[in-house]
Amino acid sequence: MSLRDLVPRALRGATAYHVPRPEGVRAKLDANESPWPLPADVAEALGRELATVELHRYPEADPAALRAFVAADLGVAPAQLVFGNGSDELIAMLCAAFGEPRQGATRARMLYPDPSFVYYAIAAKSHGLDAIEVPLDDDMQLDFELADDAMRGAAPNLAFFALPNNPTGTLWSPDEVAGLAVRHPDTLVIADEAYLAYGGRTLLPRLAGLPNLIVMRTLSKIGMAALRVGFLVAAPAIVDVLEKVRPPYNVGALNQRAALWILSHQRAWIDARCAEVVAERARLAAALATLPDVRVFPSEANLIMFRVGNGRDGRATRVWKALAARGVLVRRLDRPGPLAGCLRVTPGTPAENDLFLAELPAALAASAA
Ligand SMILES: Cc1ncc(COP(=O)(O)O)c(C=O)c1O
Numbered sequence: 001m002s003l004r005d006l007v008p009r010a011l012r013g014a015t016a017y018h019v020p021r022p023e024g025v026r027a028k029l030d031a032n033e034s035p036w037p038l039p040a041d042v043a044e045a046l047g048r049e050l051a052t053v054e055l056h057r058y059p060e061a062d063p064a065a066l067r068a069f070v071a072a073d074l075g076v077a078p079a080q081l082v083f084g085n086g087s088d089e090l091i092a093m094l095c096a097a098f099g100e101p102r103q104g105a106t107r108a109r110m111l112y113p114d115p116s117f118v119y120y121a122i123a124a125k126s127h128g129l130d131a132i133e134v135p136l137d138d139d140m141q142l143d144f145e146l147a148d149d150a151m152r153g154a155a156p157n158l159a160f161f162a163l164p165n166n167p168t169g170t171l172w173s174p175d176e177v178a179g180l181a182v183r184h185p186d187t188l189v190i191a192d193e194a195y196l197a198y199g200g201r202t203l204l205p206r207l208a209g210l211p212n213l214i215v216m217r218t219l220s221k222i223g224m225a226a227l228r229v230g231f232l233v234a235a236p237a238i239v240d241v242l243e244k245v246r247p248p249y250n251v252g253a254l255n256q257r258a259a260l261w262i263l264s265h266q267r268a269w270i271d272a273r274c275a276e277v278v279a280e281r282a283r284l285a286a287a288l289a290t291l292p293d294v295r296v297f298p299s300e301a302n303l304i305m306f307r308v309g310n311g312r313d314g315r316a317t318r319v320w321k322a323l324a325a326r327g328v329l330v331r332r333l334d335r336p337g338p339l340a341g342c343l344r345v346t347p348g349t350p351a352e353n354d355l356f357l358a359e360l361p362a363a364l365a366a367s368a369a
Contacts, residue, residue: 087230115304199300311341
């Protein structure tokens with residue numbers, strides 16, 4: 001018996017979530033962040049606001065002010081909200097709160113399309129849930145009949161659907177996802193709307209009629225990634241269970257205050273930046289589509305996934321390295337399986353995107369040699 005034996009079997013061969021940070025990055029386009037910092041005068045005003053936070057006290061255990069603001073903004077009851085240290089934490093909390101194996105089963109299950117957000121798999125593994133992965137088709141679309149069959153067969157406790165999806169950018173039908181929630185009332189169906197600001201349509205209006213539907217959001221993708229604030233909207237009965245596993249004081253006082261201040265003072269600025277990203281996404285996608293040996297997947301998120309060559313020759317990884325050497329950091333997805341040959345770029349500022357588009361042809365040429 002060693003300490004290693006204490007680690008759940010599912011975790012032993014797993015790798016940690018790793019984000020490379022090479023030297024000399026001139027355009028950081030790898031993390032689906034907003035490229036825009038707050039304007040200097042706004043940052044100063046925020047600084048003055050944050051100076052009033054009492055750092056020697058614990059934060060409000062229940063982020064009441066933020067909760068009231070978000071509830072009013074979304075037109076839901078405050079009791080329908082749970083806040084997390086990013087939506088990552090909410091995903092983990094869902095596993096912890098709803099991870100009991102069904103009668104007759106030894107383990108609970110979580111279903112999600114594949115490829116999708118990597119933390120679904122990590123959270124399932126680390127909470128002892130078996131992952132049921134529904135493969136996307138070659139266009140990164142979801143076959144809802146396949147998903148329906150998988151849900152019927154596996155009876156997952158939780159089913160996650162990122163609308164739009166990361167890392168593919170594709171948007172699957174929100175109505176079809178709601179349909180799955182209707183047909184599988186004893187599965188919690190989570191509409192992960194992390195990228196809603198960049199495309200798609202919210203399932204929030206369907207919540208009232210679907211007690212097993214959860215809508216999850218984050219501030220990370222709309223300019224506040226550093227704050228680590230996410231929230232979900234669900235029936236109060238679900239919220240009550242989640243509150244039992246929420247770590248005390250999980251959202252820091254500075255984060256609560258900054259989120260509330262930015263959301264209530266800078267909404268127009270946020271919306272304008274998101275619109276700019278959508279326009280830049282179109283420009284980037286159009287430019288990428290003209291390049292030989294590049295296949296662009298249509299995206300409704302602040303990301304564009306593209307495949308280089310046939311995906312089987314390691315060329316995408318060489319392109320990634322060549323871009324990084326030129327100071328342009330994108331996300332390398334390339335690995336055997338459906339993401340073979342794929343890279344993902346997050347639209348940056350127009351200047352950063354110009355740099356990416358200027359450096360990519362040389363990186364492609366170098367990788368072909
Ligand atoms: C689909 C999806 N959901 C949730 C998250 C987690 O976001 P955060 O923990 O920053 O709120 C991400 C992050 O990339 C994501 O892509």
